[in-house]
Amino acid sequence: MTIKACLFDLDGVLVDTARYHYLAWRNLADSLGFSFTESDNERLKGVSRMASLEILLEIGKMNPSENEKITFAAQKNALYLEYIEKMNPDDILPGVREFLTELKKAGILIGLGSVSKNAQSILSKTDITGFFDAIVDGNIISQAKPDPEVFLTGAKMLNTNPEQCVVFEDALAGVEAAHRAGMKCVGIGSPDILSEADMVIPGFENFKVKDIVL
Numbered sequence: 001m002t003i004k005a006c007l008f009d010l011d012g013v014l015v016d017t018a019r020y021h022y023l024a025w026r027n028l029a030d031s032l033g034f035s036f037t038e039s040d041n042e043r044l045k046g047v048s049r050m051a052s053l054e055i056l057l058e059i060g061k062m063n064p065s066e067n068e069k070i071t072f073a074a075q076k077n078a079l080y081l082e083y084i085e086k087m088n089p090d091d092i093l094p095g096v097r098e099f100l101t102e103l104k105k106a107g108i109l110i111g112l113g114s115v116s117k118n119a120q121s122i123l124s125k126t127d128i129t130g131f132f133d134a135i136v137d138g139n140i141i142s143q144a145k146p147d148p149e150v151f152l153t154g155a156k157m158l159n160t161n162p163e164q165c166v167v168f169e170d171a172l173a174g175v176e177a178a179h180r181a182g183m184k185c186v187g188i189g190s191p192d193i194l195s196e197a198d199m200v201i202p203g204f205e206n207f208k209v210k211d212i213v214l
C-alpha cells in the first residue's frame with residue numbers, strides 16, 4: 001500500500017500514560033473497596049473516561065447515582081492529572097521522536113487519534129505538538145473507540161482516504177476502531193493481546209517506515 005498518513009493513538013503508544021490511567025483507576029477501585037487488576041485494565045484502554053468508569057463499576061458490582069459517577073470520574077482524573085503534571089520531553093517512549101522525524105522527512109502526514117481529553121496537554125508537555133498535521137482528541141469526537149469516528153475524523157482532516165492511512169494502537173478497542181474505519185493497524189505491545197492487528201511491534205525503538213509490512 002502507499003502510505004499517505006499515519007494516525008497515532010497517544011496513551012501507551014507515544015507516551016507511557018496507559019500506566020498512569022491504570023494506577024488512577026486502581027486507586028479509585030481501592031477507595032471504593034474492590035480490586036482492579038492489570039488484566040481488567042485491558043478493557044479500559046482506548047475507552048472514554050465515563051465508559052471506563054462504567055466498566056470499573058461493573059467489575060466492582062456497584063451501582064451509584066449519576067452524581068456519584070461524576071464525582072468518581074473527577075476523582076480519577078484529578079489523580080491522573082497529578083501523575084502527568086511533571087511529564088517532560090524525556091517521557092516520549094523510545095524511538096518515537098526518531099520515527100516521527102522520519103515520517104516528516106518522507107512527506108507522510110501525521111495525525112493524532114486519541115479519545116483522551118488530556119491529549120493536547122500531554123503533547124505540549126512532551127514537546128511533540130509540532131509534529132502533528134491534525135489532532136483528534138476526546139474534546140472533538142462524540143464516540144470513543146471501538147467506534148471509528150476518531151480515525152475517520154483524522155483522515156478527513158488530513159484529506160486522505162482511509163485505505164491510505166496506517167493506525168498505531170496499543171488497545172484492542174483501537175485496533176477494532178481502525179479496522180472499522182477501513183484502515184490497517186500496527187499494534188504496539190504484545191501479539192497475544194493484539195492478535196487482531198495487521199502486525200504487532202513491541203515499540204518504536206529502531207523501527208523504520210520500511211518495516212511497516214501490511
Ligand code: BG6
Pocket residue numbers: 010011018021044045046047048049052077114115116117118119138171
Ligand atoms: C484513552 C485511554 O487514550 O483515553 C483510556 O486509553 C482513557 O484509558 C481515555 O480512559 C480517556 O482519557 P481522559 O484523559 O480523557 O480521561
Ligand code: MG
Pocket residue numbers: 009010011012013018045046169170171174
Ligand atoms: Mg492507547
